[in-house]
Amino acid sequence: MQTDPKLVALRRGLLEPLVLAAVESQQRYAAEILAALREAGFPAQEGALYPLLSKLRRDGLVHHEWRESPSGPPRKYFSLTDAGRGQLAAFRGYWDELTHVIETIGR
Amino acid sequence: MQTDPKLVALRRGLLEPLVLAAVESQQRYAAEILAALREAGFPAQEGALYPLLSKLRRDGLVHHEWRESPSGPPRKYFSLTDAGRGQLAAFRGYWDELTHVIETIGR
Numbered sequence: 001m002q003t004d005p006k007l008v009a010l011r012r013g014l015l016e017p018l019v020l021a022a023v024e025s026q027q028r029y030a031a032e033i034l035a036a037l038r039e040a041g042f043p044a045q046e047g048a049l050y051p052l053l054s055k056l057r058r059d060g061l062v063h064h065e066w067r068e069s070p071s072g073p074p075r076k077y078f079s080l081t082d083a084g085r086g087q088l089a090a091f092r093g094y095w096d097e098l099t100h101v102i103e104t105i106g107r
Numbered sequence: 108m109q110t111d112p113k114l115v116a117l118r119r120g121l122l123e124p125l126v127l128a129a130v131e132s133q134q135r136y137a138a139e140i141l142a143a144l145r146e147a148g149f150p151a152q153e154g155a156l157y158p159l160l161s162k163l164r165r166d167g168l169v170h171h172e173w174r175e176s177p178s179g180p181p182r183k184y185f186s187l188t189d190a191g192r193g194q195l196a197a198f199r200g201y202w203d204e205l206t207h208v209i210e211t212i213g214r
Contacts, residue, residue, distance in 0.1 A: 001204070002201050002204075004197065006120065006123065006194075006198075007120075007197065007198065007201045009119055009120030010119075010120045010121070010198075010201065010202070010205065011205070012116055012117075012119050012120070013113065013114075013116030013117045013119070014117070014205065014209075016113065017209070018208065018209065018212055021209065021212045021213040022212050022213055023213075024213040025213050026213075036212055037212065040207075040208045040211055040212045041204065041207075041208055042208050042212075087113075090111070090114065091113075091114065091117075092209070094109050094114045094117065095117070095206070095209060097108070097109075097148065098117065098118070098121065099202070099206060100147075100148075101125065101147045101148055101149050102121075102124070102125065102128065102199070102202060104147055105125055105128045105129050105143055105144065105147045105149075106128040106129055106130075106131040106132050106133075
């Protein structure tokens with residue numbers, strides 16, 4: 001993904017909604033969320049994801065449940081709360097609004 | 108437009124590409140650029156636009172020509188340079204890439 005600082009600036013503020021989106025349709029544990037972000041092409045850092053998950057939980061946007069792992073210790077599986085769904089919907093609506101601005105401004 | 112700080116963060120970095128887009132298809136003077144941004148729903152501030160136009164000119168992304176005004180002093184009409192067109196195309200490509208990430212991440 002982009003390394004031009006001007007374009008990288010566009011990524012600011014995107015990690016949080018992308019994490020919410022990553023657990024929208026299925027429960028995922030942290031390493032799966034990270035893999036989903038990277039697979040989609042977003043250069044997420046482990047060191048940013050873990051504190052963000054804690055924050056999202058404190059803010060009531062995600063919750064988690066512990067599940068046994070076939071290998072190693074139990075894992076926290078994250079999913080959206082109703083407030084998290086609301087925040088994600090607000091984000092998507094706003095992104096569409098910005099996209100509309102970008103598409104119409106020069107015409 | 109949005110006032111939620113989380114969503115407002117998404118606007119960072121957008122003013123520059125939006126200004127480039129505003130003078131893509133037609134030459135415009137500063138007040139027209141500001142009006143186009145606001146009409147499209149983007150809350151641009153005059154105090155941010157003027158220094159940005161100077162910077163874009165120094166960076167070789169826009170140029171301007173003076174034209175007589177039917178009322179008052181002559182006006183600077185801005186348009187894109189080839190480098191400005193390239194930068195705008197890079198921005199649009201990257202925005203599409205981010206949109207793709209947003210749309211696919213949870214699926």
